[in-house]
Each structure stands twice: as structure tokens, then as C-alpha cells.
Amino acid sequence: MSKxxxxxxxxxxxxxxxxxxxxxxxxxxxxxxxxxxxxQANVNPAQLRKDLSYFGRFGxxxxxxxxxxLLNSISNILGVMDERTVVLVGTGPIAQALIRxxxxxxxxxxxxxxxxxxxxxIGQEFEEDLVVQHLNELSDFVKENPVELAVVAVPSDKxxxxxxxxxxxxxxxxxxxxxxxxxxxxGVSVQYVDFTILLDSLTYNISRxxxxxxxxxxxxxxxxxxxxxxxxSWPVVQSNNTMA
Amino acid sequence: MSKxxxxxxxxxxxxxxxxxxxxxxxxxxxxxxxxxxxxQANVNPAQLRKDLSYFGRFGxxxxxxxxxxLLNSISNILGVMDERTVVLVGTGPIAQALIRxxxxxxxxxxxxxxxxxxxxxIGQEFEEDLVVQHLNELSDFVKENPVELAVVAVPSDKxxxxxxxxxxxxxxxxxxxxxxxxxxxxGVSVQYVDFTILLDSLTYNISRxxxxxxxxxxxxxxxxxxxxxxxxSWPVVQSNNTMA
DNA sequence: TTTGGTTTGTTTATTTTTTAACAATTGTAA
DNA sequence: TTACAATTGTTAAAAAATAAACAAACCAAA
Numbered sequence: 400m401s402k403x404x405x406x407x408x409x410x411x412x413x414x415x416x417x418x419x420x421x422x423x424x425x426x427x428x429x430x431x432x433x434x435x436x437x438x439q440a441n442v443n444p445a446q447l448r449k450d451l452s453y454f455g456r457f458g459x460x461x462x463x464x465x466x467x468x469l470l471n472s473i474s475n476i477l478g479v480m481d482e483r484t485v486v487l488v489g490t491g492p493i494a495q496a497l498i499r500x501x502x503x504x505x506x507x508x509x510x511x512x513x514x515x516x517x518x519x520x521i522g523q524e525f526e527e528d529l530v531v532q533h534l535n536e537l538s539d540f541v542k543e544n545p546v547e548l549a550v551v552a553v554p555s556d557k558x559x560x561x562x563x564x565x566x567x568x569x570x571x572x573x574x575x576x577x578x579x580x581x582x583x584x585x586g587v588s589v590q591y592v593d594f595t596i597l598l599d600s601l602t603y604n605i606s607r608x609x610x611x612x613x614x615x616x617x618x619x620x621x622x623x624x625x626x627x628x629x630x631x632s633w634p635v636v637q638s639n640n641t642m643a
Numbered sequence: 644m645s646k647x648x649x650x651x652x653x654x655x656x657x658x659x660x661x662x663x664x665x666x667x668x669x670x671x672x673x674x675x676x677x678x679x680x681x682x683q684a685n686v687n688p689a690q691l692r693k694d695l696s697y698f699g700r701f702g703x704x705x706x707x708x709x710x711x712x713l714l715n716s717i718s719n720i721l722g723v724m725d726e727r728t729v730v731l732v733g734t735g736p737i738a739q740a741l742i743r744x745x746x747x748x749x750x751x752x753x754x755x756x757x758x759x760x761x762x763x764x765i766g767q768e769f770e771e772d773l774v775v776q777h778l779n780e781l782s783d784f785v786k787e788n789p790v791e792l793a794v795v796a797v798p799s800d801k802x803x804x805x806x807x808x809x810x811x812x813x814x815x816x817x818x819x820x821x822x823x824x825x826x827x828x829x830g831v832s833v834q835y836v837d838f839t840i841l842l843d844s845l846t847y848n849i850s851r852x853x854x855x856x857x858x859x860x861x862x863x864x865x866x867x868x869x870x871x872x873x874x875x876s877w878p879v880v881q882s883n884n885t886m887a
Numbered sequence: 888t889t890t891g892g893t894t895t896g897t898t899t900a901t902t903t904t905t906t907a908a909c910a911a912t913t914g915t916a917a
Numbered sequence: 918t919t920a921c922a923a924t925t926g927t928t929a930a931a932a933a934a935t936a937a938a939c940a941a942a943c944c945a946a947a
């Protein structure tokens with residue numbers, strides 16, 4: 400445990416651990432080892448222990464981790480003990496899909512209001528008890544309801560403007576569904592959900608894998624009788640990279 | 644340039660560069676420096692040059708990069724020159740939102756078919772010219788249409804089963820909207836779109852930032868007259884972490 | 888008790904990634 | 918032509934992240 404800088408990847412993993420701990424808890428499992436939990440989360444056990452060690456000591460040597468205790472500790476670290484309120488900005492298909500996503504509320508996020516800047520959408524009933532308000536009203540809304548998180552799903556060219564307004568109103572974390580990189584002041588965090596970038600990365604992996612196979616074939620053709628020699632495994636496409 | 648291992652983060656960044664190059668091209672800009680492009684993409688200029696250097700030499704010293712040439716080169720590296728066909732699995736709100744996303748086709752991804760495993764959705768007209776088929780038919784579909792990419796938006800507990808079937812049919816890249824970590828054989832890549840993990844990470848950033856401010860305040864209270872001494876900038880929440 | 892098998896927490900080593908630095912090129916203007 | 922300013926490609930240094938290794942601590946069984 401220390402006050403060192405915590406890798407962003409560690410936080411992401413904590414969130415993954417948390418999810419698997421919830422499953423274990425639901426299954427009635429009381430204790431889990433770093434080995435077992437790491438296997439489920441698809442990471443190295445040492446990694447998991449290291450991740451936890453940034454924040455304290457949560458296990459018992461020779462035994463493992465109490466599922467419920469560790470789950471609590473991680474929730475505490477992440478700051479996700481209590482329900483968090485979120486505002487949604489945008490009313491397009493993505494926004495509509497998001498608000499119907501059960502995952503958010505399961506994880507303690509509650510959409511408290513929906514805003515838009517496109518006049519023609521204002522006043523429309525978005526979900527039961529959720530009427531679309533103009534972004535101008537956010538500042539009043541924030542005074543009544545303490546919100547720090549916003550999910551933004553507006554057209555790319557509006558994203559920066561929306562972000563500026565949000566920050567002005569006190570929003571400190573933005574989940575941005577537009578691919579546009581936005582500028583925010585210090586102390587405000589942004590995370591991007593960028594589908595096509597991920598598809599591009601998959602595309603690259605696939606084409607690289609093909610090229611490697613071809614090269615391997617060529618090599619075999621060049622030395623067809625070579626039976627010994629380099630017998631190592633070939634460098635291969637990584638199967639699972641999370642990063643997000 | 645070399646045959647070294649390419650960081651996954653480099654590929655992600657290439658995709659970002661590509662997007663900004665498209666914008667520059669549309670604006671009629673002919674030449675761009677690593678400095679300018681890097682600033683837009685929110686990365687270090689050396690980083691950008693390094694990223695490119697893995698694949699070759701694309702610029703002219705003293706001048707910069709030809710926007711159109713670099714755009715082409717990057718598209719080539721990523722393997723996104725031609726249109727890529729994608730199948731969608733799932734028919735829920737997320738799936739419906741995705742298929743209406745203009746971003747995909749802008750980037751050259753075309754949804755060629757929609758599948759589901761839930762019988763009650765089969766046969767429904769999902770989009771114009773797109774009728775939901777049963778996943779059983781994927782294998783036949785692949786024989787006619789070469790597809791290697793799948794976007795999966797099915798309930799968590801079905802994800803592994805679906806993934807297995809996809810891999811069996813020859814799919815080599817999966818964009819998974821369920822938070823469940825899935826197991827796939829070598830040579831198959833998976834990327835996760837996991838909203839709540841990103842929100843958790845934002846939550847953590849916010850609460851950490853608050854704690855730091857408190858500590859700073861306490862410190863000031865403890866040494867109210869301390870004017871000199873440590874004058875460095877405080878470790879602060881990172882504002883933009885992409886990772887995805 | 889004591890011994891042996893487990894499993895953590897932490898330190899150390901390794902690997903990977905990022906950043907900085909700078910020589911090599913290029914275009915431009917005196 | 919020559920000198921200068923700009924900018925790349927690449928090497929070297931620094932920083933960060935991951936993985937390995939192992940002592941410390943625990944439990945259970947003999």
C-alpha cells in the first residue's frame with residue numbers, strides 16, 4: 400500500500416474484479432483466491448494482487464479473500480458504494496438505447512434527467528417520468544440535484560459545445576459517445592466510447608494474423624525439409640485486449 | 644521501421660490520426676506536421692512519429708506529411724481500404740441503435756445481416772432489407788458472403804455461446820457489447836464496449852480528485868503561513884484517457 | 888505442537904511504452 | 918550558394934506497467 404500513482408488500467412481491472420466478485424457472491428461463494436479470481440478476469444494473479452496492494456491489504460495469507468469483504472472494499476475504492484446520479488445529453492438512437500440498458504442501474508447509475516440542444520426534441524417524453532429538457536436548464540437542475548456525471552450522445556460537431564456547458568454546470572466526468580476528442584479543464588475526466596476505432600483495431604488484428612500465416616507458409620516453402628531448429632511458438636495475435 | 648511487436652495502443656492511435664486526417668483532407672489541407680496532428684489527437688508529437696515509424700517512413704523532413712498520402716498509408720496499415728462486411732448478433736435496443744449509427748458506414752463497415760438466437764425475434768424486419776435470421780443460418784451465410792467481423796449485443800449469459808458459434812463459422816473479430824469476458828481461440832480478437840466500467844473509472848477519478856483537494860486544504864490549514872517550499876504542481880486527475 | 892501445503896503482500900526483475908533528444912533532410916530566402 | 922528555420926526518423930533515456938519470485942502468515946492435520 401502506498402500513495403503512488405495508480406495506473407488507469409488498474410482502475411479498469413478493479414471494476415472487472417468487482418463484477419466477478421458479485422457473481423461469486425450471488426453463487427454463495429465465501430472465499431476466493433487471487434488465482435481463481437484472476438483466471439475469471441483474464442489477468443495474471445500477480446497483477447491482481449498488485450492492483451489491490453495499491454490500496455491496502457484485503458486478504459488472508461494461506462486463505463484468500465473474503466468475497467463480500469473484497470467486494471465492499473473495491474466498491475469503496477472506486478467510490479461506487481452509493482447510487483450515483485447521471486444526466487443524459489442527447490436523444491438519438493444511442494441515447495435511447497442507453498437509457499434502456501439494465502446494466503447501468505445494476506451498477507448503481509441512475510439517469511435523473513435528459514437534456515438536448517435540439518429545440519425540436521425538447522418537451523418530448525423520453526422515458527416514463529423523463530421529459531427532455533433544454534440544456535439551458537441543466538444549471539438549475541444541478542442546483543437541486545447534485546450530479547457530477549454526464550453521458551453525452553450528441554452529434555460530433557456539438558460535442559465540444561455540450562462539454563463546455565456541462566463543465567460550467569459542475570459536471571466532472573463525461574462519458575462521450577462521439578468520436579471527437581474534446582478539451583476539458585483539469586479535474587474533469589472524459590472517457591470515450593468509440594465503436595469504429597475498436598472495429599479498426601479488430602480489422603488490423605485480422606489482417607496482421609493473415610499476413611503472419613502467409614509468411615509462415617512462405618518460410619516453410621523456402622525450407623521445406625527443415626524439421627528441427629526453431630520450434631518456438633509463433634508470435635500470434637493477442638486474443639483479448641480490453642483497454643476499455 | 645521494423646518487425647517489432649506493435650503496441651495495441653499504437654493501433655488505436657492510428658485510427659484516431661486517420662480520423663483527423665480525414666477532416667484535414669475535407670478542409671483542403673495538403674500538408675500537416677506531426678506537431679499539429681498530434682495536438683488534435685491529444686498525443687505527444689514524438690509518440691505520433693514513433694507510431695508511424697513502426698510501419699515505414701511517410702513524411703518529408705523539414706516539411707511534414709502529405710495529408711492524403713498519410714491517410715492512405717494508415718488506412719492501408721489498418722487494412723481498412725475496402726469496405727468490410729459485418730454481421731450483427733442481437734436485436735435489442737443496443738443492436739437497433741448501432742445499425743442506425745452513421746459512424747459505421749462512414750468508416751467503411753457495412754452490416755450485411757442480423758442474427759439472433761431468440762426464436763421470437765426471427766423473421767422480424769429489423770431494418771429495410773434486413774430480416775432477422777436465426778444464428779443457425781450464419782454458417783450458410785458465411786459461405787456466400789465472406790465475413791470476418793461480428794458485433795455482438797446479446798444478453799450476458801448468451802455471449803459465450805454466441806461467440807463459440809461465431810468462431811466456428813469463421814468469424815475472426817468480435818466487438819462485444821456485453822461485459823462478460825469471453826474465451827476465444829488464438830487468432831480471434833475480441834474488443835469490449837463496457838459502459839459501466841468506464842463510468843466506474845470516471846467515478847473513481849472524481850472521488851480521488853475530491854480527496855486530493857481535501858488533503859491539500861488540510862495541509863494548508865496545518866501550515867497556514869508556509870509560503871515557500873514545495874511549489875510544484877499537484878498530481879492531478881488526468882483529463883483525457885482514451886484507452887478505447 | 889509441529890509440519891506441510893496454501894496463498895497473500897511486497898520486493899525485485901523484466902518488459903513495454905512513452906518521452907526526449909538530436910542528427911539528417913528539406914525548403915526558403917538572403 | 919550558403920545559411921537558417923523547420924521537421925522528420927531514429928536512437929537513447931526515462932517512466933510505467935507487468936510478471937516473477939519469495940518471505941511471511943495462515944490453516945489443518947498429524
